Amino acid sequence: QPQLQESGPGMVKPSETLSLTCSVSGGSITETSYNWVWIRQPPGKGLEWIGRVYLSGQTDSSPSLKSRVSISVDTSRNNFSLKLRSVTAADSAVYYCVRTYATSIHAFDIWGQGAMVTVSS
């Protein structure tokens, strides 16, 4: 069972770019059965799907965040990353990196522990 671990700054200033990396251990990110996802959860609120990256580097993202989101995969480092531009206080949340199946099971089965990111000057 692979493990996922988010890393990155815990605080970002308004209008700047939030950057997080998810390191995958105990398994290869190049395993073709899986895609890789970012999900966030503002304090005390529900979950929000941010986007997904495929091994090919192709991405899908939430329509509400599409203009500000970039997700990429680095197979040499066995990790994938999230960049969210022009952040505001509304982007303060716990950010989870998550594994999902490419085809067979349509759900998010392995989650990182989450990284709290606060947007504040």
Next chain:
Amino acid sequence: QSALTQPASVSGSPGQSITISCTGTSGDVDKYNLVSWYQQYPGKAPKLIVYDVNKQPSGVSNRFSGSKSGNTASLTISGLQAEDEAEYFCCSYAGYATWVFGGGTKVTVL
């Protein structure tokens, strides 16, 4: 793309069964049999407990079961136990390679 609608809270006594609803639209829950449910304890990451409406991942208690009718999916917890006190989120495929979650339901065991 709006969030799915869940009741804020549901409670029950040990041994009882409770059901959590998750209401979507004709563009998500109604259209696709791709609803999943997650259990989350405070300060912890969510855990997958039901996928593809009514399938269980290996290792998950069979006290959790899912169903769907039209644009409403449901999670039933039978034989409620103290350890089931947590927050539960539903999620549905929403088309165009996107996903939408519910706002979450806090389950209290009385």
